[in-house]
Amino acid sequence: xxxxxxxxxxxxxxxxxxxxxxxxxxxxxxxxxxxxxxxxxxxxxxxxxxxxxxxxxxxxxxxxxxxxxxxxxxxxxxxxxxxxxxxxxxxxxxxxxxxxxxxxxxxxxxxxxxxxxxxxxxxxxxxxxxxxxxxxxxxxxxxxxxxxxxxxxxxxxxxxxxxxxxxxxxxxxxxxxxxxxxxxxxxxxxxxxxxxxxxxxxxxxxxxxxxxxxxxxxxxxxxxxxxxxxxxxxxxxxxxxxxxxxxxxxxxxxxxxxxxxxxxxxxxxxxxxxxxxxxxxxxxxxxxxxxxxxxxxxxxxxxxxxxxxxxxxxxxxxxxxxxxxxxxxxxxxxxxxxxxxxxxxxxxxxxxxxxxxxxxxxxxxxxxxxxxxxxxxxxxxxxxxxxxxxxxx
Ligand SMILES: *Cc1c(COP(=O)(O)O)cnc(C)c1O
Numbered sequence: 001x002x003x004x005x006x007x008x009x010x011x012x013x014x015x016x017x018x019x020x021x022x023x024x025x026x027x028x029x030x031x032x033x034x035x036x037x038x039x040x041x042x043x044x045x046x047x048x049x050x051x052x053x054x055x056x057x058x059x060x061x062x063x064x065x066x067x068x069x070x071x072x073x074x075x076x077x078x079x080x081x082x083x084x085x086x087x088x089x090x091x092x093x094x095x096x097x098x099x100x101x102x103x104x105x106x107x108x109x110x111x112x113x114x115x116x117x118x119x120x121x122x123x124x125x126x127x128x129x130x131x132x133x134x135x136x137x138x139x140x141x142x143x144x145x146x147x148x149x150x151x152x153x154x155x156x157x158x159x160x161x162x163x164x165x166x167x168x169x170x171x172x173x174x175x176x177x178x179x180x181x182x183x184x185x186x187x188x189x190x191x192x193x194x195x196x197x198x199x200x201x202x203x204x205x206x207x208x209x210x211x212x213x214x215x216x217x218x219x220x221x222x223x224x225x226x227x228x229x230x231x232x233x234x235x236x237x238x239x240x241x242x243x244x245x246x247x248x249x250x251x252x253x254x255x256x257x258x259x260x261x262x263x264x265x266x267x268x269x270x271x272x273x274x275x276x277x278x279x280x281x282x283x284x285x286x287x288x289x290x291x292x293x294x295x296x297x298x299x300x301x302x303x304x305x306x307x308x309x310x311x312x313x314x315x316x317x318x319x320x321x322x323x324x325x326x327x328x329x330x331x332x333x334x335x336x337x338x339x340x341x342x343x344x345x346x347x348x349x350x351x352x353x354x355x356x357x358x359x360x361x362x363x364x365x366x367x368x369x370x371x372x373x374x375x376x377x378x379x380x381x382x383x384x385x386x387x388x389x390x391x392x393x
Contacts, residue, residue, distance in 0.1 A: 013332035015362045017149050017308035018179055018202035020352030022258075026205055029261035030254045037253055043245025049256055050242065052263035056181065056204075056271070057196055057214040059188035064213045064238045065259075067252040070178040070199035073211035074103045076233035077174050077195040081219050082140055083227040084108040089130055089171070090143040092116040095150035095338035100143060100176060107228065112139065118341060121148065121155030121303045128163035131171065141172040141194075147180035150338040152310040152347065153298040154184055161191045172219060178202055182266055183278045183306045183351055194219040200255060202307065203278075205262045205352040209255050265353075278306035280392060281350045281359045284385040285309045288363045291381030292370065297345050307351040308335065312344060317375050319346040326369035332362065356389050 014021050035041055053063050066072050082088070087110045090101045095118075101111050114126060122144055131139065142164060147154045157175055164173060172194040177186050181196075182203030188196045193216065200210035215223075215235065223235050237248040266274055286304055289296055289311050297310035313319045323334050323346055335347030348366065350359060363382045370377045 008331045010331070013330070013358075013362060013365065015349045015365075016333050016335040017347055017349035017351050018199075019208050020202055020205060020349065021354065021358075022207055023205055023262070023265065023353040025265060026258045026261050030207070030258040032254070032257050034253045037250055038246065042253070045256055045260060046242065046245040046247070046251075049260050049263065052260070052267060053212070056263065056266060057188045057198075057212075058186065058190065059196075059214050061189065061214060061216055062220070062235075062239055062242065064215065064235055064242070065247075065251070065256075066211050066213075066233065067209060067250075067255075068211045069208055070176075070197065070211050071099070071103065072233070073178070073197035073199060073213055074100045074176070075107070076211075076213055076230070076235070077197050078104055078107055078109060078141075079226070079228045079230040079233050080213075080235045081172055081174075081195065081222040081226055082109060083225075085110060086140040087112060087138050088141040088143055089127070089139050090114070091122045091126075091145075092118070093121060093145050093148040093151065093153060093155065094118045095341075096148055096176065096178070097143075097145045098339060100145065104143070118148075118151050119153070119297055119299045120151075121153045121300070122160060124156065124159040124163040127160050128166055131164060131169040132167045134169065137170055139169070139171045141174055143174050143176070145176040146186065147177075147184060147305045147307050149179040149305075149308055149347075150310065150341065151297050152305045152308045153300070153303045154180060154305040155303070157186070157193070158191050161193070165192070172222060179307045179351065180305070182271075182274060185271075185275055188214045188216075192216070194222075200259065202351055204259065205265070206255060206258045209252055210259065275306065277354075278350065280389075281354060281356070282306045282309065284356075284359055284389050285348050285350055285363065287388050288366070288381035288385040291384035292367065292377040294377060294381075297341065308347050308349050310335075310337070310341070310345050310347045313346070314376050317373070318343050322346060322369055322373045322375060325373045326365055329372060330365040330368065332365045334366070356393070360386060360389070
């Protein structure tokens with residue numbers, strides 16, 4: 001709602017790369033009456049949710065659900081497995097990698113920080129080189145962001161696993177899949193990930209408020225010797241109570257209703273179809289950006305993410321001014337440039353519950369906004385996207 005225009009008809013377009021649009025089915029599920037979280041009905045809910053979640057993470061290992069944002073997932077991954085002063089290896093892919101590093105530093109870990117330009121994913125060869133040089137195995141964990149939501153670059157997690165194995169390094173492998181889960185394939189078990197971190201408000205189509213840690217046997221074993229103090233984030237008490245469908249403290253009951261519904265939707269559509277849909281809509285967006293003659297922040301097309309596209313503004317033009325015009329005129333929110341790309345980048349989210357016409361509307365709003373904001377561009381980016389969507393329908 002803008003100042004001059006108190007009522008705006010129709011739906012707001014929430015095209016930020018998370019929180020994503022929450023489907024009506026999920027909203028209705030969340031609206032059910034809250035039940036006793038120590039009663040029998042609740043145990044059925046938890047056990048069902050944990051079972052269905054395993055198929056999304058592709059794991060048979062435990063998945064812990066905390067009532068928290070994704071940042072809590074980072075914190076619990078580190079606190080449960082490591083000890084004060086431990087060294088971890090992390091890569092500056094962008095804003096989220098930087099925030100995770102900051103959490104590690106504040107907790108008292110020593111981060112070996114591989115700097116980057118925020119325009120590409122993690123180079124597996126660089127991972128391998130760092131681990132090769134660490135002959136005495138002082139590095140206890142490798143932290144990797146799967147899809148760096150600030151740049152729209154997705155790293156090849158399977159390839160990084162291979163790099164770790166190639167030098168037989170025993171470090172734990174932790175992956176932030178907050179904006180990739182249920183948008184891009186992720187195979188927790190097969191890729192030998194020790195902790196996969198995710199959250200509710202992106203590909204899982206829920207409001208913010210839940211975070212996840214999927215953990216391997218190796219991570220669970222590490223949690224037995226970790227000396228960080230933790231209480232709220234403890235996996236141990238979660239593991240015991242989850243087995244019977246309960247939690248050590250009051251869980252987010254209504255978000256779990258929503259999660260159950262969202263998982264049914266994903267499984268009904270089929271995970272491969274979900275990934276293909278995201279990839280196709282992402283490709284339509286990439287065609288539109290190229291058609292406008294604008295530059296994708298991510299420099300490697302093979303790393304373009306399924307979840308979001310970060311677009312560089314032409315020199316001298318402010319991304320936030322463009323976003324404000326689009327919000328004001330067309331009631332659409334686009335993602336802002338985060339951290340050091342603030343003002344120079346805007347992000348188009350294509351994540352979660354999302355289809356062709358939503359994509360077409362989103363891209364149309366951007367193209368109209370570019371004109372209104374006086375941003376130099378070529379007309380017809382939307383047409384290129386529409387042609388592709390029609391040809392591949
Ligand atoms: C959204 C996001 C997070 C989580 O952020 P919160 O605001 O704490 O929920 C973490 N990592 C990535 C890559 C994200 O996109």
